[in-house]
Amino acid sequence: MIIAVLIKHVPDTASVLTISDDGKSLTLNGIKFVMNPYDEFAVEEAILLRERLGGEVVAVCAGPPESKETIRTALAMGVNSGVLISGTEQLAGRGLSMALAAGLATLSPDVIFAGKQAVDSDGSQISERVAELMGIPHASCITRFELKDGKAEVIREVEGGHYHLSFELPALFTTQKGINTPRYPTLPNIMKAKRATIKELSLSDLQIEPALLESELLVERLAPARRERRRQLIAGEPLAQVQKLYRSLQEEDKVL
Amino acid sequence: MSILVILEQRGNLKICGLEAASASRKVAEASGMTLNALYLGRAFDENPSVLAGLGISTLYAYENEDLHYYSNERYVHILCELARELEAKVIVCPATAVGKELCASAAARLQIELAQDCVALDWNETLKAVKPIYAGKVISDVSFSKLPGLVSLRPNTAAIERRGEDLPAIVRRDMPLIPARSTILEVAEAMSGYVDLTEAKIIVAGGRGIGGPENWPVLQDLCEALGAALGASRAAVDAGWIDASHQVGQTGKVVCPDLYIACGISGAIQHLAGMRTAKIIVAINRDPEAPIFQFCDYGIVGDLLEIVPKLAGEIRNRRTN
Numbered sequence: 001m002i003i004a005v006l007i008k009h010v011p012d013t014a015s016v017l018t019i020s021d022d023g024k025s026l027t028l029n030g031i032k033f034v035m036n037p038y039d040e041f042a043v044e045e046a047i048l049l050r051e052r053l054g055g056e057v058v059a060v061c062a063g064p065p066e067s068k069e070t071i072r073t074a075l076a077m078g079v080n081s082g083v084l085i086s087g088t089e090q091l092a093g094r095g096l097s098m099a100l101a102a103g104l105a106t107l108s109p110d111v112i113f114a115g116k117q118a119v120d121s122d123g124s125q126i127s128e129r130v131a132e133l134m135g136i137p138h139a140s141c142i143t144r145f146e147l148k149d150g151k152a153e154v155i156r157e158v159e160g161g162h163y164h165l166s167f168e169l170p171a172l173f174t175t176q177k178g179i180n181t182p183r184y185p186t187l188p189n190i191m192k193a194k195r196a197t198i199k200e201l202s203l204s205d206l207q208i209e210p211a212l213l214e215s216e217l218l219v220e221r222l223a224p225a226r227r228e229r230r231r232q233l234i235a236g237e238p239l240a241q242v243q244k245l246y247r248s249l250q251e252e253d254k255v256l
Numbered sequence: 257m258s259i260l261v262i263l264e265q266r267g268n269l270k271i272c273g274l275e276a277a278s279a280s281r282k283v284a285e286a287s288g289m290t291l292n293a294l295y296l297g298r299a300f301d302e303n304p305s306v307l308a309g310l311g312i313s314t315l316y317a318y319e320n321e322d323l324h325y326y327s328n329e330r331y332v333h334i335l336c337e338l339a340r341e342l343e344a345k346v347i348v349c350p351a352t353a354v355g356k357e358l359c360a361s362a363a364a365r366l367q368i369e370l371a372q373d374c375v376a377l378d379w380n381e382t383l384k385a386v387k388p389i390y391a392g393k394v395i396s397d398v399s400f401s402k403l404p405g406l407v408s409l410r411p412n413t414a415a416i417e418r419r420g421e422d423l424p425a426i427v428r429r430d431m432p433l434i435p436a437r438s439t440i441l442e443v444a445e446a447m448s449g450y451v452d453l454t455e456a457k458i459i460v461a462g463g464r465g466i467g468g469p470e471n472w473p474v475l476q477d478l479c480e481a482l483g484a485a486l487g488a489s490r491a492a493v494d495a496g497w498i499d500a501s502h503q504v505g506q507t508g509k510v511v512c513p514d515l516y517i518a519c520g521i522s523g524a525i526q527h528l529a530g531m532r533t534a535k536i537i538v539a540i541n542r543d544p545e546a547p548i549f550q551f552c553d554y555g556i557v558g559d560l561l562e563i564v565p566k567l568a569g570e571i572r573n574r575r576t577n
Contacts (some may be wrong), residue, residue, distance in 0.1 A: 013506045013526050017393055026394070037507050094369050119506060122389050124372045128360030137329060137437040140357045143500075153441065157501060158353045159266075159452035163325070164442040171438075177493075177507050178500035216402040217369040223395045225388065225532060230553040241556050242567040245538065246574060248554060253536050255458070255515040256482075256571070 001055030004107055005046040006100065006114035006127055007039040007074055009067035013119055019222050026222065035070045038115025040077075040182035041175035045145055046113045047078045048180065053147065056080045058107055062088040062100055068198050075193035076185030082196070083107075087203045092215035097129035099213075102206035105134060111152065112172040116141045131172035138172035139165055143179050258290040259283060260344040261312070262335065264355055265297045266445075269306055272350035272411035272455060279377045279414040280348045281311035286379035289345060292316065293424065294338055296323045296331055300426065309418030314425045322433055325443055326354045329436040332361040339366060344404060346383050351408035352454070359408045370406040371398050373510075375413040375533065383407070391506045391529030411455045412512040413533075451485040453504065458515045459531070461487030461504055465520020465541055466560065469497040474564050475519060481568040487511065487531075489521045505530035519560045523548030540564065 011017070011031045018027040035043075046057045059074040061067045062085040071082035085103045088096055104112065114127035124140075131138035143162070144155035152167040157176070185193070203213070232248075234241045250256040261280040263273035277293060284291040293307075293315045300317040307315065318334050335358065339347055347362070349355045351373040363370035375395075376386040383400045385407050453459060460482065462475045472486070479486050487504040488497070504511055506526035516534035520541060521527060528551055531537065539552035540560045549555045556563055 011390070013391065013529070017390055019394070092369055093363065094367060097364060120390055122373060122387075122391065123370075124356050125360035125363065125370050128357055129364035132332070132361045132364035138361075139328070139438070140360075141353055158326070159454060160450050161443065161445040163440060164444070166439045166441050168437045176500075177503065212367060215369070216400060216405070217371060218399050218401050219396055220384075220399050221397040222389075223397075225392055225395050227532065229537060229551055231550060231555065232553065233549070233555045233557065238558060238562050238566050239570075241558070242563060242570045245554055245556065245567065246570050249515065249536065249538075250574075253515075253553075255536050 001050070001053050001111070002107060002109045003046045003049055003055060003057045004104055004109035004112045005039070005042045005057060005059050005074070005079065006112065006130070007043065007059050007061045007070055008036040008115070008118045008120075009033050009061065009063050009070035010036045010118055010120040013037065017224075019224065023221050024219050033066065033069065035073045036115050036118045038117060038119070038174075038176060040115075041177065041179050042113035042115050043074050043077050043079060044180045044182040045175055047183070049111065049145070049147065058083060058109070060085070060100065060103055060107075062096060062103070064089055071198050072193040072196070073185065075196050076190040077183055078189060082198045083201060084198055085201045085203070085206070090215065091213060092217045093123055093125050093129060095208075095213040095215060097126050097133060098208050099203060099206055100126065101130045101133035102208055103201050104130065110170050112170070114172065114174050116174040116176045127172060127174050134172075136170045136172055137167055138174075139167070140174045141176045142173045143176060145173060145179065257345050258292050258342050259346040259348065260292050260294060260339055260342060262294045262347070262349040262355065262358070263315075264350050264352060265295065269295075269302060270350065270352070270455075271416070272352060274306070274310065274416045275411065275414040276348050276350045276409045277310045277312060278417045279409055280346070281417075283346060283377050283379045283383065284311060292342055292344075294318070294335060296334060298324045300428070304423045304426070305421075307424055308421045311419070312424040314427055317426055317428050319428055319430050320433060325440055327436050327438070327440070328357060328361055329438065330433050331358050332365060333434050335362050336365050339404070347404065347406045348377065349406070349408045351410045355408050359406050363406045366404065366406070368404050368406055369400060370408070372408050373410050374407050375410050377407060377409065388533070391526075392510065392532050393529060410512055412457070451483065453485045453487055453502070453509050453511050456485035456511070456513050458482045458484035458517075459487045459504070459511055459513045459534075460484045460517045460519065461489065461521060461531075462492055462519045463489035463521030464491040464495065465522070465543075466492070467520070471561060472498065474561060478517070478564050478568040481571045489527050490524070518548055518552070519564060521548055522546045523551055
C-alpha cells in the first residue's frame with residue numbers, strides 16, 4: 001500500500017509577523033518555521049496505517065528549498081521518503097493544487113492524508129482540490145480513520161454533529177485534532193532523516209498548462225488585525241461587578 | 257451574468273446562508289448582476305417569507321431525499337452544472353465545514369480561484385474580498401483578476417438585510433443523482449437547541465483557570481442562561497478536561513460571536529487567534545497579569561467560580577423581570 005501525506009512548511013504559530021514595505025507580503029526572515037500543526041496528525045495517521053498494513057509512506061511538500069526541513073521532520077517521525085515540489089511560491093490555490101496533484105499522480109497512492117488547513121494561508125482548499133483533480137473522493141476534517149474490507153471508514157465532523165462515511169480507495173482525507181496524538185521524532189530517525197535524499201520535482205517536470213498556473217487571485221493589501229479593545233476593568237464586590245457588566249453588555253453594546 | 261449563492265440547509269435553511277445572500281446582494285447591485293440561489297435537500301417546503309426581501313431572483317431547488325445529507329460528489333456535480341448553466345460569474349457559499357469543502361471541490365472542477373472563509377465581499381470592477389490569514393493575525397484584501405470566482409463567507413460576519421417583501425421565483429428540479437464512491441453509514445445530529453461554536457452569537461469558554469473538569473457545569477449553566485455555546489482553550493483540551501471539538505484557537509475553531517466570555521483563560525496568542533474577531537470580549541480571571549486582560553473589552557479580576565454563577569443569576573433575574 002502506498003500512503004501519501006501532504007505537508008507544508010509554515011511559520012510557527014507563536015510568530016510575530018511583520019508586513020513588508022510593499023504592503024502586500026510578510027517579512028519572514030528570522031522567523032521559526034515548523035511543520036503545519038494539522039499535518040502532524042496526517043503524518044501520524046499515515047504511519048499508523050503503514051504499521052497496521054505495511055507499505056510505504058511518502059511525504060509530499062510544495063514550497064521553497066527550506067521546506068526540506070519539514071520533510072526531514074516527517075522522515076524523523078517515520079515516513080519512508082520525501083518529495084519536494086519547488087518553484088510554487090507564486091501560485092494561488094488553482095496552480096498549487098495542480099502542481100501537487102501532478103506530483104502525487106507519479107506515486108499512484110492508495111490513500112492520501114493531509115492536514116485540514118495550513119495555518120499560514122488558512123486556505124482550506126488545496127487538499128480537496130487535489131482530490132478533485134486526481135478524480136478521487138475525499139472527506140475533510142476527519143477525527144477517525146479505519147480500513148475495513150478494503151474500504152476506508154471515517155468520522156467527519158460538521159457543525160453540531162458528525163458523519164460516519166465509507167469510501168472506496170483511492171481516497172484523500174484531511175485530518176484534524178482529535179484523530180490521534182502525533183509522535184515525537186526518535187533520535188535514530190532524526191539521524192537517518194538528516195542523511196536521507198529528498199527527491200525534487202520542479203514545476204516544469206510536471207507539465208501543467210501554463211495558463212492554469214497563473215494566479216487569478218491577487219493580494220492588494222495586507223494589514224495587521226489590530227483591534228483596540230476597551231480593556232475596562234470592573235472593580236467592586238462580585239454582585240456589583242456582574243450587575244455593571246450586564247448593564248454595559250445590554251445597554252451600551254447591545255449584545256444581550 | 258449572474259451571482260449564485262448556496263443556501264445551506266440542515267432540515268431548515270441555515271442563518272449563514274441568508275447572511276451570504278445578503279452579502280451577495282450588495283455585490284449584485286454594485287455589478288448589475290442578477291442574484292440566484294441554490295438549495296439542495298428534501299422537497300423545499302419552508303415558508304417562502306424566509307427568503308423575502310433578500311433580492312434573490314430565482315431559487316433553484318434540487319429536491320431529492322438523498323440530498324438531505326451532504327454528499328460531496330453529488331453536491332459538487334449539481335453546483336457546477338448549475339453554475340455553468342447560469343453562467344455564474346460569482347459563486348458565494350457560507351464557510352461552514354460542509355460549505356468550505358464544497359467550494360474547494362467546485363473551484364477545482366471549474367478551474368477557478370477560491371477565497372475561503374472571507375469576512376467581507378465587495379465589487380469594484382471585479383470581485384473583492386477580505387480574508388483573514390495566519391489565524392486572523394493578518395487581514396488580506398484580495399481581488400479576482402478573472403471571473404468566475406468563488407468565495408466562502410464566514411458565518412456571523414454579514415447582517416441579514418431585507419428590503420421589501422419580494423419573493424424569489426422557485427424552480428424545482430428533481431433529477432436522477434450521480435452514483436457516489438462514498439456512502440453515508442450514519443449521521444449523528446446534535447440535539448435540538450444545540451448551538452455550534454462557529455455559528456454561535458454568544459460563547460462562554462473555559463481554560464485551565466476553571467480548576468478542573470468538575471467545574472464545567474458552572475460554565476454550562478451560564479451557557480444555558482445565555483443560549484450560548486461552550487468553548488475551551490487548548491490547555492483545557494490537552495489536559496483531557498473536554499473534547500477537542502470545543503477548542504477555540506489556532507488548532508481548534510475560529511469563532512466570530514457577538515459576545516465571548518473567557519473564563520480562566522490566560523490568553524495565549526494561539527487562543528486569541530481563534531476569537532479575536534468577536535465583537536465584545538469579556539475576561540474573568542483570577543490573575544490580574546493574565547494577557548487576556550490586554551485583549552478584552554471588560555475584565556473582572558476574581559474567582560470565576562463565584563463570578564460566573566452570579567452572572568448567570570443576574571441574567572435570569574433580568575429576563576424574568
